[in-house]
Amino acid sequence: MTTPPHQQGDHPGPAGATGSAVTDPYRLSRKSTVSLVGFFLAIALGALSVMVGLPYVIMKPGPITNTLGKLSGKQLITVSGAPTYPTQGALDFTTVRISGGPGYKVTVWDLLSAAIRPSEDVVDEELYFPKGVTDKQVEEQSAAEMIDSQQEAVAVALKAVGQKVTEHIVIAQVAKDAPSASLIKAGDEIVSVDGKAISDSSGVRDAVGAHKPGESVALGLVRDGKPVTVEAKTRAAEGRATVGVFLGVRFEFPIDVKINAGDVGGPSAGTMFSLAVYDTLTPGPLTGGQKIAGTGTINAKGQVGPIGGIRQKLVGAHDGGAKWFLAPADNCDEVVGHVPDGLRVVRIATFEEARSAVEAIADKRPDSLPTCTR
Template sequence: MSDRAEPRVGPDAAPHEPLGPARPGRFATASLTTVFLLVIVAAGLTFVGLPYVVLSPGPATNVLGSVDGKPVLTVEGAQTYPTEGALDFTTVSFDGGPGRTVTVYELLEAWVRDDVEAASEDLYFPPEATEDQIEAENAEMMNDSQVVAAATALRALGTDVPTSVAIADVPAGGPAEGRIEPGDVLVSVDGEKASDTGAVRAAVQARSPGEDVSVRLRRDGEEQTVTVPTVDTGGRAVIGVLLRTQYDLPVQVTLNTGRVGGPSAGLMFSLAIYDSLTPGSLTGGERVAGTGTILDDGSVGPISGIRQKMVGAHEAGARYFLSPEGDCADAVGHVPDGMELFKVTSFDDARVAVEAIATGEVAGLPRCG
């Protein structure tokens, strides 16, 4: 049977009934209704947010280059040198999370494309976090990564970079609230010098939970001593503060990264700063991309979205990619054609790798897989 009624020309037809336009039958009406409902459902699905994030390749940016006519990297207060080639920091485009919506169509795309990945939203964002909070946190992590990158590059050149331990945040309701403030610089804890964050934690945890700790700090240029009670967290004494390492840099480093946030460009920042402060070209004119956090001891930490970052780097023209060792398992089997993937665990590893790439002697470099 077709979707249109046939003219009545059989035994039940009137002898002289005119054969005019056919009228829709019940099957046709049902079909049109089904199509209409499917259209409505499909349209609705484009607005239904799902508790997932979708990661896709983002742009790669040359730290040695310019964006919108402005240099990405500027170093003041020290001799800098011209260079060539590219040291690309790589990014991931995120859909989902606070303030963003992921639809079923985006999840389907992640299912069929190797360079797009979906994951549960709670793996990337804490419950109840707002879009403004996430943006502020990412901006703070980006700023911290730039400072640590500058300190790492300067230390590799033999420059002394003094550090201090500062208070990043004092969560409400904790034992330090009203006693310690964000921005305070710690001088000592129970008489032990606050030389780094590890020393501060060790001094606090030398106490039994419930005991008081004497904290010497500097606020607005003046020193004072406060007494803070400890509380028990997992069997350890804590005073309820978040710490950060503060650096006294002898040079001013500015990185123009636009709205890119997070800490994962730290490794590439440190290499670019080092290149700018040393004669000649670290890359030998090659385009090298990579990712990874940079920590105070010069070690390289893992990130998320290694597959998407490799694709973004490949599209930008990079033939070589530096991966944190901790991300190798995710990267193997997904390296774009024509790209070589090297694993690094520290700034020194990465510097040696780029120097080898510059000379074409990469056979002995550690690789993922």
């Protein structure tokens, strides 16, 4: 049984006060009502702040891994077909943990947490993940970049020990809207442009870029072992002519080198891989037993390139116990003012500079090494 709601005037007022309003004992005061509404609004906003993803990613320090050691019980670098030598110390590659991106969400609480942590940075999602890409596409691209990085690192190390390395410039991918997409295939090797032999990807870009957008360029290809010549129409991209393909490099190595990097992706460990392969193939420990961390992409010419997340990698190296850090010269502006106490940073721009720096650290003569401030 329910009691019907009271209506104003259901009960008489106090004696001598006919027609006066009567206070309903079940009715909340205006102040209590506002408080209750505010309480439930706060709950709703709190729930939304956890559920709604925001278009940002958070960069955090990640773990470091010794390229001279083991990963998940397996030696990180293995070599077949050439003598190898014992190593000591550590040549650690550094990583960054990224929260957010396709398939993941960053909430208000995540942003607030990152704001109070000096080692974390919040950046726009589109700076790392272009609009429309899926988490699977991101993983595939990251894995491909890691494979390419390993191959170039091996090429650099083998050249440094006197081994012959043959390079083939190949078409890694053809854009769907490329003017001559039907004539070119992924996997084609480019051996000449306009009848002139080429030896590296920059040579291809320069020769194609010498044309005016819309002109055709003669590409000498090797497809399935047979020579093919294709007249590929160019288009404009960033003010210059391009065919609409992504180039890659396929190497022929005289010995077999395998790198087991686990589920880490991206190209930024290339420099440390090249040092570790070189150390494995040369007598005497390169590090002299020192624990050295670092980062940097590397190409087949031995040039060290910049990477993202340098601040987080410095913190990760320090937290992992490294005393030395090899930093790409092009990242120096981000390094200055963000070096953790107890970590010494050495500026490098090539494989030769990186190797010389490690040798100097091993020989305890680091004072002459270049830093990001001199």
